[in-house]
Amino acid sequence: MADTIPLCCFLSFVLLTTTFISLSQSQLDDQATMEALQKELSVSDWDPKQPNFCTWRGVICTSNQSVQELNLSHRGLRGNVTLVSQLKSLKKLDLSSNSFKGSIPSSIGGLVALEFLDLSMNHFEGLIPSSFGGLSSLISLNLSNNFLSGAIPEELKILESLQELQLSGNNLTGSIPDWVGNFASLKVFSAYENGLTGVIPENLGSVSNLEVLNLHSNQLEGEIPVSIFKSGKLQVLILTVNGLNGSIPDSVGNCKGLSNLRIGNNRLTGRLPTSIGDVSSLTYFEADNNNLSGEIVEEFALCSNLTLLNLASNWLTGTVPDKLGDLKNLQELIVSDNGLSGEFPKSILRCRNLSKLDFSYNNFNGSLPDNICNMSRLQFLVLDHNSFDGFIPSGIGSCIKLLELQMGSNYFTGAIPPEIGKIRNLQIALNLSFNQLQGALPRELGKLDKLVSLDLSNNQISGTIPQEIKGMMSLIEVNFSNNRLTGSIPAFGPFQKSPQTSFIGNSELCGDPLGSACHPNYGSYYYGLDHHKVSYKVVLAVVGSGMTVFAVVFLVVGLFMLREKQEKEAKAKVEIQEIIEPPQILVANVFVESLRQAVDFDTCVKATLKEENKVSNGTFSTSFKAVMPSGLVISIKKLKSVDRTVTCHQNKMIRELERLSNLTHTNLLRPIGYVIYDDVALLLHRYMSNGTLLQLIHDVGPAMKEPNWPLRLLIAINVAEGLAFLHQIATIHLDVCSGNIYLDSNFNALLGEIEISKLLDPSKGTASISAVAGSFGYIPPEYAYTMQVTVPGNVYSFGVVLLEILTSKLPTDECFGEGVDLVKWVHGASTRGETPEQIMDATLSTISFAWRKQMLAVLKVAMLCTDPTPAKRPKMKTVIEMLKEAKDS
Numbered sequence: 001m002a003d004t005i006p007l008c009c010f011l012s013f014v015l016l017t018t019t020f021i022s023l024s025q026s027q028l029d030d031q032a033t034m035e036a037l038q039k040e041l042s043v044s045d046w047d048p049k050q051p052n053f054c055t056w057r058g059v060i061c062t063s064n065q066s067v068q069e070l071n072l073s074h075r076g077l078r079g080n081v082t083l084v085s086q087l088k089s090l091k092k093l094d095l096s097s098n099s100f101k102g103s104i105p106s107s108i109g110g111l112v113a114l115e116f117l118d119l120s121m122n123h124f125e126g127l128i129p130s131s132f133g134g135l136s137s138l139i140s141l142n143l144s145n146n147f148l149s150g151a152i153p154e155e156l157k158i159l160e161s162l163q164e165l166q167l168s169g170n171n172l173t174g175s176i177p178d179w180v181g182n183f184a185s186l187k188v189f190s191a192y193e194n195g196l197t198g199v200i201p202e203n204l205g206s207v208s209n210l211e212v213l214n215l216h217s218n219q220l221e222g223e224i225p226v227s228i229f230k231s232g233k234l235q236v237l238i239l240t241v242n243g244l245n246g247s248i249p250d251s252v253g254n255c256k257g258l259s260n261l262r263i264g265n266n267r268l269t270g271r272l273p274t275s276i277g278d279v280s281s282l283t284y285f286e287a288d289n290n291n292l293s294g295e296i297v298e299e300f301a302l303c304s305n306l307t308l309l310n311l312a313s314n315w316l317t318g319t320v321p322d323k324l325g326d327l328k329n330l331q332e333l334i335v336s337d338n339g340l341s342g343e344f345p346k347s348i349l350r351c352r353n354l355s356k357l358d359f360s361y362n363n364f365n366g367s368l369p370d371n372i373c374n375m376s377r378l379q380f381l382v383l384d385h386n387s388f389d390g391f392i393p394s395g396i397g398s399c400i401k402l403l404e405l406q407m408g409s410n411y412f413t414g415a416i417p418p419e420i421g422k423i424r425n426l427q428i429a430l431n432l433s434f435n436q437l438q439g440a441l442p443r444e445l446g447k448l449d450k451l452v453s454l455d456l457s458n459n460q461i462s463g464t465i466p467q468e469i470k471g472m473m474s475l476i477e478v479n480f481s482n483n484r485l486t487g488s489i490p491a492f493g494p495f496q497k498s499p500q501t502s503f504i505g506n507s508e509l510c511g512d513p514l515g516s517a518c519h520p521n522y523g524s525y526y527y528g529l530d531h532h533k534v535s536y537k538v539v540l541a542v543v544g545s546g547m548t549v550f551a552v553v554f555l556v557v558g559l560f561m562l563r564e565k566q567e568k569e570a571k572a573k574v575e576i577q578e579i580i581e582p583p584q585i586l587v588a589n590v591f592v593e594s595l596r597q598a599v600d601f602d603t604c605v606k607a608t609l610k611e612e613n614k615v616s617n618g619t620f621s622t623s624f625k626a627v628m629p630s631g632l633v634i635s636i637k638k639l640k641s642v643d644r645t646v647t648c649h650q651n652k653m654i655r656e657l658e659r660l661s662n663l664t665h666t667n668l669l670r671p672i673g674y675v676i677y678d679d680v681a682l683l684l685h686r687y688m689s690n691g692t693l694l695q696l697i698h699d700v701g702p703a704m705k706e707p708n709w710p711l712r713l714l715i716a717i718n719v720a721e722g723l724a725f726l727h728q729i730a731t732i733h734l735d736v737c738s739g740n741i742y743l744d745s746n747f748n749a750l751l752g753e754i755e756i757s758k759l760l761d762p763s764k765g766t767a768s769i770s771a772v773a774g775s776f777g778y779i780p781p782e783y784a785y786t787m788q789v790t791v792p793g794n795v796y797s798f799g800v801v802l803l804e805i806l807t808s809k810l811p812t813d814e815c816f817g818e819g820v821d822l823v824k825w826v827h828g829a830s831t832r833g834e835t836p837e838q839i840m841d842a843t844l845s846t847i848s849f850a851w852r853k854q855m856l857a858v859l860k861v862a863m864l865c866t867d868p869t870p871a872k873r874p875k876m877k878t879v880i881e882m883l884k885e886a887k888d889s
């Protein structure tokens with residue numbers, strides 16, 4: 001016994017000293033670790049000469065000088081972060097929004113004191129380390145927006161203190177483990193945008209106060225578990241774009257605080273629960289593209305904050321409940337593509353905040369109320385494909401904010417009310433096709449000078465097309481076919497550019513677009529399709545040379561038109577011949593070896609003589625789509641008015657084309673060949689199957705129904721890279737706009753029209769009447785006095801493209817107010833007391849916090865690019881960096 005006492009004492013002494021030594025060692029260790037970390041990551045604002053690392057930015061120490069919190073978020077860092085796992089006292093570690101790569105160091109799992117770990121918005125890849133099971137104190141884990149793959153590891157099952165678990169925006173697979181449902185403190189669980197499969201655990205939320213559940217864009221199946229509504233604390237539920245089935249649980253009514261409920265694009269069945277009326281905070285309810293049936297429940301009317309109700313593409317029947325008229329805050333009511341019936345619900349007129357009303361593709365009938373524009377904020381009135389009848393109410397003229405009016409495929413009768421001309425904002429489309437409208441076209445249509453698409457086809461409209469229609473200056477698409485119109489088609493640009501099909505089926509209509517001569521009494525002369533026509537209208541020349549001096553002269557020689565007309569008559573016969581027999585090709589070539597056999601030059605020429613092949617009209621050229629006998633589809637650009645350039649500078653032009661075709665940048669649309677005949681130059685390009693950015697943003701095609709912010713951001717980065725490359729080789733682009741940004745089959749963006757700055761010979765400028773530097777809305781303000789497109793000018797135009805991407809609005813739009821374009825509207829937002837949320841496209845920014853954050857960052861870049869002072873605008877190289885940072889943020 002006696003021996004043991006000293007041994008015991010000795011042991012305790014040893015224990016004490018080692019404890020003491022190891023503590024001071026840990027302190028020393030942190031010092032060494034922090035110094036090593038400073039070196040490894042080159043943290044710029046950590047001064048190695050300042051010995052007390054506890055004062056370094058983002059570092060918080062305990063009273064005994066060990067690092068307790070390390071916050072390195074948003075510092076542009078890369079390198080090996082393994083060292084942080086030696087900071088054993090860490091409670092909070094935030095490495096988010098940097099450029100860290102490789103797998104997550106498994107040694108981080110040894111930080112047993114860690115309560116908060118944020119590694120989001122980096123490039124981490126590989127699996128989630130199973131060692132994270134050792135982080136038993138963890139309260140918050142954020143691994144979102146990396147490239148992590150594999151399943152959620154079983155080892156995490158013991159992290160029972162977790163309150164927030166964020167795994168979204170990775171490539172995780174497998175199912176959501178059942179044990180997530182056992183986390184008694186879980187408040188936030190988000191794992192959207194992954195490849196998760198299987199069912200949502202049926203006990204999820206049963207033991208905790210779940211507030212946010214966001215699992216959209218996975219491949220989840222099975223039913224929405226009742227458990228998530230159990231505690232009644234749910235505020236946000238987003239399950240869109242999965243394969244969920246079953247019905248919407250009645251217990252949703254437990255959640256009074258649920259404001260955001262999005263379950264669209266699933267396979268949900270059954271009826272809408274009446275308990276929805278108990279969800280008093282409900283603001284967004286989106287359940288479109290499911291298989292819901294039964295009626296729209298009137299209990300929605302109890303949700304007084306309801307702003308958006310989207311029930312489109314389901315199997316709903318019955319009428320729109322009158323009670324919905326109580327929804328004072330309702331802004332969008334979308335019930336298209338269901339089996340709804342009954343008359344237009346007049347009570348809806350009481351929803352004064354309504355901006356979008358979509359009843360299309362249902363069985364609504366009866367006539368429209370005359371006071372339909374009681375909803376004075378209405379921007380979209382979509383009533384097509386129903387059985388509405390009666391007159392189009394003259395009261396429609398009071399919808400002064402309307403951008404789009406769709407009333408096609410109904411049974412409307414009577415004449416088009418002249419009041420329609422009062423809707424001066426009408427812009428996207430006016431479609432009254434497939435009705436039973438009669439009478440003459442009102443002259444007032446000509447007042448719709450913003451309207452892009454007009455479809456009055458398949459009615460019984462009679463009389464002549466009034467000359468006043470020429471006031472519709474923005475018209476691109478027009479369809480008057482299958483009516484009873486008579487007389488000559490007015491000579492008007494948009495009509496001349498329209499295909500024959502826009503006018504056919506009016507037996508007494510004649511004129512240019514129909515290729516039928518009018519009786520002289522109609523006061524018009526025949527002139528056929530020809531390439532000379534444009535040459536007197538538009539003459540282009542580029543003045544100056546080098547890096548800074550590029551001005552495009554856009555010349556409209558109206559005076560010559562009379563003489564030309566007389567000549568036309570004499571030439572008409574010859575020209576008919578020309579259409580049948582294509583003109584003699586002077587020179588032609590294909591630069592790309594592998595495509596040589598596949599391109600047939602005669603087919604190219606013929607394709608550009610047919611109006612139905614026309615794809616678009618640019619500032620400098622007209623585009624056609626052509627199918628070669630080999631099956632290859634190419635895009636052909638017919639340069640407008642290059643007569644002088646082509647005939648006098650043919651060789652120089654060919655040299656330039658060849659040089660451009662050799663540019664190796666993937667984000668530039670390079671020519672693959674050319675055909676020159678007479679004074680016409682055709683430039684051949686690969687066909688871009690996904691059209692242009694303009695179409696992507698502004699044409700709501702079925703393919704783009706899905707809001708896709710990441711795609712838009714990638715497009716912006718692609719274009720920035722193409723433009724930066726041009727600047728690097730001392731080339732200024734003359735027409736940066738969304739219509740010149742092409743999307744290939746993989747949605748890679750390519751900047752087009754790069755030839756223009758090189759092809760049009762600078763020294764041959766003729767007298768200028770007006771000068772245009774690209775497309776309206778994109779022209780930098782300094783152009784008004786410099787008349788030169790410069791590098792900063794390109795940056796400005798690119799900034800406008802960014803704003804389009806962010807707002808989904810066109811660069812010029814009457815809704816911005818008198819003399820205000822998109823740039824001024826955005827820059828004026830803060831003065832008007834508007835938040836960025838009111839500027840950005842809400843269908844994108846409200847999808848996820850990550851998207852919103854990126855959009856805010858891109859908005860900042862756009863503001864810099866569109867600074868009124870050219871010198872303050874960033875270089876394109878800097879723009880690329882900022883956009884990439886936004887993407888990674």
Ligand SMILES: *[C@@H]1O[C@H](CO)[C@@H](O)[C@H](O)[C@H]1NC(C)=O
Nearest residue numbers: 023062063064065066068089
């Ligand atoms: C140092 O601080 C840590 C964390 O607060 C604590 O666990 C440890 O006991 C402290 N050690 C000393 C010697 O004060």
Ligand SMILES: *[C@@H]1O[C@H](CO)[C@@H](O)[C@H](O)[C@H]1NC(C)=O
Nearest residue numbers: 071072073074092093094116
């Ligand atoms: C880290 O710092 C950033 C600001 O640089 C801040 O927004 C963030 O909330 C901090 N993280 C933590 C975990 O405190």
Ligand SMILES: *[C@@H]1O[C@H](CO)[C@@H](O)[C@H](O)[C@H]1NC(C)=O
Nearest residue numbers: 080081082083101102103105
């Ligand atoms: C980081 O450093 C550790 C050693 O400190 C090493 O084991 C690991 O492989 C490194 N990781 C990478 C991605 O280089």
Ligand SMILES: *[C@@H]1O[C@H](CO)[C@@H](O)[C@H](O)[C@H]1NC(C)=O
Nearest residue numbers: 096118120140142164166188
């Ligand atoms: C990561 O998630 C945590 C917990 O939900 C949150 O506090 C943090 O802000 C997120 N990080 C980023 C960069 O959004």
Ligand SMILES: *[C@@H]1O[C@H](CO)[C@@H](O)[C@H](O)[C@H]1NC(C)=O
Nearest residue numbers: 147149150170171172173195
């Ligand atoms: C995601 O994972 C799947 C297979 O697990 C793989 O085919 C795919 O390329 C990955 N995607 C990304 C973006 O890493």
Ligand SMILES: *[C@@H]1O[C@H](CO)[C@@H](O)[C@H](O)[C@H]1NC(C)=O
Nearest residue numbers: 221222223244245246247269
């Ligand atoms: C839902 O889908 C699963 C398969 O994913 C199936 O087993 C189940 O019967 C379906 N439930 C309903 C209500 O259709």
Ligand SMILES: *[C@@H]1O[C@H](CO)[C@@H](O)[C@H](O)[C@H]1NC(C)=O
Nearest residue numbers: 256257280281282303304305
């Ligand atoms: C409606 O929204 C307002 C403002 O967000 C809020 O103060 C109010 O409590 C909400 N009403 C209900 C019933 O939740």
Ligand SMILES: *[C@@H]1O[C@H](CO)[C@@H](O)[C@H](O)[C@H]1NC(C)=O
Nearest residue numbers: 267268269290291292293315
């Ligand atoms: C949706 O419902 C319709 C009719 O109720 C049915 O024909 C269809 O098969 C259903 N689709 C799915 C995916 O359940």
Ligand SMILES: *[C@@H]1O[C@H](CO)[C@@H](O)[C@H](O)[C@H]1NC(C)=O
Nearest residue numbers: 327328329330350351352353
């Ligand atoms: C429109 O909504 C606002 C709140 O967003 C509300 O204050 C206002 O009363 C509503 N307008 C009408 C006419 O109901």
